[in-house]
Amino acid sequence: MESNKSSRRRFLAQTAAVAGVAAGAGLAAKSQPASAQPHVFTEPPRRGARYSIDHMTHYTPLQDYQGIITPARLHFMQQHSSEYPEINIDEHRLTIHGLVDRPMSFSVDDLKRMPSVSRVHFVECHGNSSPARHDPDNENQVGLPVQYIHGMASNSEWSGVPFSVLLNEAGLKKEGTWLVLEGADAGKFSHTLPTAKALDDCFVAYGQNGDPLRIEQGYPIRAIVPGWEGPHNVKYLRHIKVVDEAYNTWNESMNHSVVRPDLGDKARWYHFAWGPKSVITRPSGGMEMRKGYVQITGLAWSGAGKVAKVDVSVDGGKTWKEAKIDGAVHSKAHTRFNLDWAWNGEEAVIMSRTTDETGDVQPSVA
């Protein structure tokens, strides 16, 4: 408000040993709307020898919006290839083969005529929030907006056909306990998926936020594997091969299932599913702060189900307050939380901590 003009200061904060810290200071405040900003292309991150071809990467500007829907064109993108495949939607086919009674081939039009589901889910790159990206001793990281630390996680309403419907059409054999998903991109990006997870809640998506998929999100179709690490959500999906053991595909580094029959419905696959997590999206690095009222806001999620509560600390973790949940809480989806804060103008370290419906609490990075 007008009367607060004289007390504007720049936000100062240091990163700390918990995910969900607001990194602050440095960059100038932005006045243009988010939509006026171009896509952010950064140098392709190198991860040693695991990938032999370049990546293309977008980070989602989490600090620039309220609510939980990431606009489709701002959804993070990690492309395991230096260019997009050119796919004709009228010719593209999804085949299901291997351990099935009736190998099948579906056009995209076929898929759109089958029973559909629409669900709000996050997708998160398995390299998101890597410790190197919020190392308090790394001067290159201080002052970066949250986008560049935690921005490889996004959240959309996805529409498509359940794997359960597709596998039922093809006649899944009992011994078909694993699926190998393969994309139509040049690198034939592939990933294995336990059949049990596929039947539980996975689907082949053709829509995102009411639009067809964008090319960088796997147009015309991709897998959505709710709550599991990004690489499971194979884009440009072309083949589903039903097999009887986990394949160690080129693109994945782990292939060990953690069967938890003791947990029943709540079974988790620790090597695959994301645990509870949260990030403060505002205040964020570069934001101009004003003394007095500040709304702390962020996003929380869990790969195990719904967010149950989010606690926020403004004193580096000494004391915590429960944040307000704003809007709907979807399972395996971003959940918006807010906390009203009276800022006294002093340096502060803001942190958040999520508890999910299974009782799991977001761990400290330390």
Added chain:
Amino acid sequence: MESNKSSRRRFLAQTAAVAGVAAGAGLAAKSQPASAQPHVFTEPPRRGARYSIDHMTHYTPLQDYQGIITPARLHFMQQHSSEYPEINIDEHRLTIHGLVDRPMSFSVDDLKRMPSVSRVHFVECHGNSSPARHDPDNENQVGLPVQYIHGMASNSEWSGVPFSVLLNEAGLKKEGTWLVLEGADAGKFSHTLPTAKALDDCFVAYGQNGDPLRIEQGYPIRAIVPGWEGPHNVKYLRHIKVVDEAYNTWNESMNHSVVRPDLGDKARWYHFAWGPKSVITRPSGGMEMRKGYVQITGLAWSGAGKVAKVDVSVDGGKTWKEAKIDGAVHSKAHTRFNLDWAWNGEEAVIMSRTTDETGDVQPSVA
């Protein structure tokens, strides 16, 4: 699926005396994705002498997506002017004056620093689904996709600041029972709103589906008045004048409140709030039908709260089946429903009927 190719037929249906009828036949099936289709501009509808300047209108292509989120650029638009206002977001101000202790003026940046809410709500033009648009005797209407009959209703996640926060800042006087909202467009589009409704659940929105508002949706800010007829949701919002009686503004034809103290929290304003409603979005006019499995899908909503259930008839209303609700049910928001149907290839009249959480049932047009 491949094996069904031989039984393709065109969908035939006639409109009938209930809203939510799938209008069929006529246009060729479309194979391009929705995003490849341009905005639809139609001739400005004329509504007699109430408006002295032209309209611009977009209809939402409801038949082209699953889920509940309308992409912001496909949100319906009814502009009471022949051009968009040019507004500089850094100079735009929202003033609150009249019956308040402290008249206030807020920049958009001020608003973004205040407590925010994000909610999924429909907005619907008060002229949507007009009887002339689904008159079974009007040959011009037969075969039109649902877009051109019911497409002036859309649904988004809106983010902004509650009216309750703004009015509290300004110090609402007890006698300030009505608000006059005025936009910054050339025609100064204005509408009155009971203060009680504003305090209940209305907010000043600056975001839609994670993006800033688009120019045709009121950039930089607009009112969101959940569940009430479209004209209440004043775009380009510039002034909120607090008054002690209903004003008969130039843009509105009704100004009579229906006070229902007997209904307590559940009070409805029958002249303002939309009742329960639904539309079948697929099958829709122009869609190529195949004998056998057909997923009937549509959207249901109510201005009084949440959708409780949706019934669907495939025999013109003789018998009804309860549809499956797909995904989240938000209050005063589009809700997706589906029904599996085995189509025998005969002519059929599909209808839907919504019941909301207050027990209200969608009436027949007859």
